[in-house]
Amino acid sequence: MSITAHLRNSARLSGDAPVDHHAVDKRANGSRLLVRRGHRLDVHDVDEFFAGTLAPMATFPVPCPEWNNGVDTLSPDASFVVFSGQRAVTAVGADGERLWEYRHSCWGPVFGHTHTGDEQQVCYGFESGSCHVSDDGRHVWAHVVVGGHDVEWDDWHECWVVLDARDGRELARMRLDSAAGGSHQLAHPDGIHVGLCIGMGQDGVLLHWARLDGDTLTGWDLNDDMDRILMDVHAGHAGFLTIENDGADLRLHALDGTVLAKADPEPNDDESPSWWDHTSGFVDADTVVATTIDADEDADRPVRHWLLDARTLTLRGPVTYPTGPITAYPRPLGDGTWLTYDSANRTFDRWSETPS
Template sequence: MSITAHLRDSARLPGDAPVHTHAVDKRGNGSRRVLVRREHRVDVHDVDEFFAGTLAPRATFPVPWPGWDHGADALSPDASFMVFSGQRAVTAVGADGERLWEYRHSCWGPVGGHTHTGDEQQVCRGFESGSCHVSDDGRHVWAHVVRGGHDVDWDDWHECWVVLDARDGRELARMRLDSAAGGSHQLAHPDGIHVGLCIGMGQDGVLLHWARLDGDTLTGWDLNDDMDRILMDVQAGHHGFLTVEENGADLRLHALDGTVLAEADPEPNDDESPSWWDHTCGFVDTDTVIATTIDADDDADRPARHWLLDARTLTLRGPVTYPTGPVTAYVHPLGDGTWLTYDGASRTFDRWSETPS
């Protein structure tokens, strides 16, 4: 039986500057923000204020390297600074546009022995990149970076996970990683202690690490016996986290140690042809997960579908239908009983819920 979504709010992004990317930042303290990348800047909108009619961004941060559009950046909890994951450095930028500090690392560029001119706007070849996360207390920056290579020694090229002091970028701890990333992203556990790092390696699979900072040591473990699980979301109620198999074969709920608590296979299409879970899902609230299936045969005439599932058992409750017609955009669950979708053509965000407001 299908579940009808209710349109709670709708708002259009101001201005005519093209939107390159958008992301949702949600915190355990209840703050929810939309980060919109527009050419050389990132606009930060508070979700509740945005839908209440305050369309001007709460904060705007200039991008340190306008030519670099890879890497996963991170906003501080109070929106007073933003940390950018660059090709050769991690840089913190204040709300006034001032560069607060810079942590230099080796170049993510894959070409051995290439030179750098010293021009900080130079962007080297390659899309390989890292990611950043700012802790919920605003004290630490977790960064996935690369070391060695042409900057030091190609025989000692390696990736690592570092924790930096958010005040000055000073390195506090480091963990060496056995990975060769195409890209990565990070999610904080709601306990305020643990952070998850998911590293995509293209055809070589996916790595998933968890760690905590113990003084000047990173204590971590991984789920890499099964190398193909993408970290999707973490739940604040019973502290489980969601993963999707890289190719979309199944969706799983895990305890923090990786124990599988529940699993869901994608429903076949109406004509019984196969479908896959897409790489978008998360917790609508403590009781509900929303996820997306796509056609396994890439049939463009069969659009993606959104599904609601029980958050503890991953039992499929039913597909979502929208009163405005089919909605195939990525979903951004907010954890408060609502989720967002974005229409790029109209630059409009819609906020949905299972129940009327």
């Protein structure tokens, strides 16, 4: 039986500046919407945005405007953003001041290439890292490349580093056995552990968890017999969600990786197969929203949204929208609502299972 979504409210981004991409930053003190618009990153408080405050609560200049890869992160108090660049991790204050910079090797894949000295030079390639500011605002976790392109191949490697959020000083590092296309990070609600998910294209996915013990990163991975994408965690739930890289199943795990529940995608009405797409998350502690795509990858057929029980991953039913089929991915906020974005109108809609 289908579940009808209820439209809570809508909000349209002001101005004519194009939207390069957007993300949701979920914290204990509320969710923020991060919208990259050319040379700037706008930050909106989600509740205020949908209450009618369309102007961003803060705007940050992008250190390298032509670099459009990497996953950036907002501090919990929204006073600074840390940008994951091609050759540096950079913290920028709301007044535009560069607070600090942590230089690292270039993510560009061409070994031995040179740089002109131009800070705005963007090298070939889409490979990138990510960063995350801890919930207490003290640390920045960053996935970077070290070793440089002017050294022997064996000296080049990727690392997970923890930096002091005040000055960018390196506090700890962990060497990684990866060759990333990209990555993202999620904090566990215990406030101690952080997860790092590294996508390596045809070579699969790596998933690590770690905690900072003094000046040491203590970590473990879930990579034996696994090829899973880290999707979401929730403050009211002990587990985390992953999707198999090819979309074969959705799983709920304990922090040590133990599988607590599993869900296979539902076949289409005509019994043709479907796969879980690379989007899912906690609507709240009781409900998960996830998406499936058809096996024939017909671009004209919409992505289907599903609600599942958060503890058993039992399929509760597909979501139908009063406005008609929606092709946008859902962005769950963890408070009982989720967002969808209409790029043609630069409009965000906020949905829930029950009326407001």
